[in-house]
Amino acid sequence: MPAALASLARRIIDRIEEPHSFEGQPIRISASIGMAISSQYAEPNSVTMLADADSALYHAKRLGRGRAELYRRPSGRVGVD
Numbered sequence: 001m002p003a004a005l006a007s008l009a010r011r012i013i014d015r016i017e018e019p020h021s022f023e024g025q026p027i028r029i030s031a032s033i034g035m036a037i038s039s040q041y042a043e044p045n046s047v048t049m050l051a052d053a054d055s056a057l058y059h060a061k062r063l064g065r066g067r068a069e070l071y072r073r074p075s076g077r078v079g080v081d
Helices: 003-016 046-063
Strands: 020-022 025-027 033-035 068-070
């Protein structure tokens, strides 16, 4: 994953996971992020990219809380076949 993207995702997750309270009670919020990069597609389109980012999100969730994952083709390369 490009370092700038990883850094941005980490900052977003860290901010969401800061301590909060609701009606005086401490609560914990966690987040995971799935991403797709438009430059990795021959012809980017929002439907495909959203589906791929969603796949990456569910992969991140399977790996544990507070993770960010970039969509990878089944071949292991970033993007789609």
